[in-house]
Amino acid sequence: MIEFKNVSKxxxxxxxxxxxxxxxxxxxxxxxxxxxxxxGKTTLTKLLLREEKVSDGRLIIDNFRLDKMRESKVPYLRRxxxxxxxxxxxxxxxxxxxxxxxxxxxxxxxxxxxxxxxPAFIEAxxxxxxxxxxxxxxxxxxxxxxxxxxxxxxxxxxxxxxEPTGNIDPEMSLDIMKLLIALNEQLGKTIIVVTHEKxxxxxxxxRVITLKNGIVESDRTGGMYNE
Amino acid sequence: MNRLxxxxxxxxxxxxxxxxxxxxxxxxxSSLLLVxxxxxxxxxxxxxxxxxxxxxxxxxxxxxxxxxxxVSNAKKQIEGxxxxxxxxxxxxxxxxxxxxxKFGDDYAYIFDSYDETTNPLxxxxxxxxxxxxxxxxxxxxxERLDADGDGKDDGIVDKxxxxxxxxxxxxxxxxxxxxxxxxxxSLLIALSVFVISNxxxxxxxxxxLEVTVxxxxxxxxxxxxxxxxxxxxxxxxxxxxxxxxxxxxIYCGPMAELAKKLEGYIILPAFEEMNPLYLAxxxxxxxxxxxxxxxxxxxxxxxA
Numbered sequence: 001m002i003e004f005k006n007v008s009k010x011x012x013x014x015x016x017x018x019x020x021x022x023x024x025x026x027x028x029x030x031x032x033x034x035x036x037x038x039x040g041k042t043t044l045t046k047l048l049l050r051e052e053k054v055s056d057g058r059l060i061i062d063n064f065r066l067d068k069m070r071e072s073k074v075p076y077l078r079r080x081x082x083x084x085x086x087x088x089x090x091x092x093x094x095x096x097x098x099x100x101x102x103x104x105x106x107x108x109x110x111x112x113x114x115x116x117x118x119p120a121f122i123e124a125x126x127x128x129x130x131x132x133x134x135x136x137x138x139x140x141x142x143x144x145x146x147x148x149x150x151x152x153x154x155x156x157x158x159x160x161x162x163e164p165t166g167n168i169d170p171e172m173s174l175d176i177m178k179l180l181i182a183l184n185e186q187l188g189k190t191i192i193v194v195t196h197e198k199x200x201x202x203x204x205x206x207r208v209i210t211l212k213n214g215i216v217e218s219d220r221t222g223g224m225y226n227e
Numbered sequence: 228m229n230r231l232x233x234x235x236x237x238x239x240x241x242x243x244x245x246x247x248x249x250x251x252x253x254x255x256x257s258s259l260l261l262v263x264x265x266x267x268x269x270x271x272x273x274x275x276x277x278x279x280x281x282x283x284x285x286x287x288x289x290x291x292x293x294x295x296x297x298v299s300n301a302k303k304q305i306e307g308x309x310x311x312x313x314x315x316x317x318x319x320x321x322x323x324x325x326x327x328x329k330f331g332d333d334y335a336y337i338f339d340s341y342d343e344t345t346n347p348l349x350x351x352x353x354x355x356x357x358x359x360x361x362x363x364x365x366x367x368x369x370e371r372l373d374a375d376g377d378g379k380d381d382g383i384v385d386k387x388x389x390x391x392x393x394x395x396x397x398x399x400x401x402x403x404x405x406x407x408x409x410x411x412x413s414l415l416i417a418l419s420v421f422v423i424s425n426x427x428x429x430x431x432x433x434x435x436l437e438v439t440v441x442x443x444x445x446x447x448x449x450x451x452x453x454x455x456x457x458x459x460x461x462x463x464x465x466x467x468x469x470x471x472x473x474x475x476x477i478y479c480g481p482m483a484e485l486a487k488k489l490e491g492y493i494i495l496p497a498f499e500e501m502n503p504l505y506l507a508x509x510x511x512x513x514x515x516x517x518x519x520x521x522x523x524x525x526x527x528x529x530x531a
Contacts, residue, residue, distance in 0.1 A: 049443065072447075075446060075448075076445065077445075078442070078443060078444065078445035079444070079445035083443045089439065091440075102444075103440075103444045105232070106441050106446040107444065107445055107446065154444065
């Protein structure tokens with residue numbers, strides 16, 4: 001469960017990027033966070049990852065109080081989440097397999113576990129045949145699938161995707177969204193998609209939280225992108 | 228992931244760095260070498276100073292007409308003076324034989340014409356003192372020996388010769404070397420830390436993507452920083468070993484040659500005698516500087 005209670009974030013005094021945010025996201029929910037540039041989407045994501053600290057209010061993710069969290073605990077919070085970047089952030093000199101395995105290596109998984117589980121994650125995102133390809137040999141959609149497989153690698157409860165379709169064509173975008181929905185429905189992952197792509201948001205009729213000038217303008221289940 | 232991953236990752240970074248690794252090693256080796264050279268210089272000076280004959284001795288020459296009774300009284304009085312460690316009496320006859328020996332067989336004939344009555348050399352005392360700082364006072368008292376105890380200068384002392392000036396000069400020389408060396412070493416050490424820290428910073432930038440992804444995945448600070456620290460440590464250790472090798476070459480080559488030429492003036496301890504000291508200086512200092520440089524470089528990048 002993710003809970004923002006009167007959360008505000010200011011980078012300098014009285015210059016609030018987010019103001020009095022109250023959001024509750026239950027386990028297994030699928031949520032779009034939308035809004036124009038400067039609405040506060042990126043800051044909200046940074047707060048979730050504890051890349052930034054909240055200025056006021058309480059932010060809770062499961063057993064973690066992010067507003068009071070010590071630096072040394074941050075890695076353990078992040079292990080409960082998978083993150084997908086708009087620009088994929090894959091290692092160009094590593095194969096698909098190695099890119100995914102990297103996530104498990106980092107948190108100390110055994111080689112045996114890595115060998116057993118990595119192919120399964122790659123298969124889950126539909127790239128079984130591209131296991132030994134390098135990122136340069138993949139399309140944008142495929143790269144994002146690898147990033148998704150990497151995000152899944154440590155079995156996180158929550159997946160945060162920051163503009164996951166920003167760098168890929170519309171057809172591929174649809175595939176990625178379907179994959180995210182499948183992960184939500186079949187594996188029960190909590191999915192948070194930060195996007196400004198109206199068509200995609202409107203198509204899936206999920207919960208949509210709209211940010212505008214740092215405040216929650218609307219929060220609708222089965223909602224549409226607010227213009 | 229095995230716990231020793233940082234070793235392989237740090238080693239890979241070390242070799243991947245090529246020019247920057249090389250530059251760091253050159254600078255750090257030079258600094259360490261300088262530390263080694265100064266340490267050697269201090270050791271050699273100390274050893275050589277200990278070996279200089281009569282270095283901490285004062286020689287009192289009595290006037291030629293001094294009576295033997297006055298000489299024996301003078302000895303007693305000298306023994307009672309403050310700061311005197313030992314007194315050795317050298318008679319006129321002993322002085323003459325000693326000179327004959329110094330001149331060797333070829334020139335011994337020069338002294339043949341001298342006998343007990345014509346011996347031009349005076350009786351003398353060799354005095355060893357305790358504290359160099361009390362030499363002035365001791366010399367003052369020796370110049371005014373009062374052998375008959377009447378409270379007046381007897382005028383029996385011709386000359387008081389001491390090596391105080393040499394001692395002082397050597398002391399000054401040691402001070403200059405140690406102060407100058409400390410400054411120079413500090414400067415080079417700071418430069419080494421700066422270069423290593425830049426090397427590690429460049430490594431960090433070349434791995435920025437990896438570090439970013441690691442942070443988002445949940446890698447601990449230790450996991451992320453260890454390869455950088457290890458790379459710094461490796462640069463330090465390699466520099467230490469090279470420095471040690473160069474020092475060995477200098478010590479056993481040119482320096483040993485020089486010591487041979489200046490035999491009697493310079494005492495060069497056997498390299499083996501200083502081995503543990505050198506290894507400790509080179510490897511220890513290299514390691515500490517390498518790790519310190521790395522820590523400075525990555526500290527500001529390590530925000531959670």
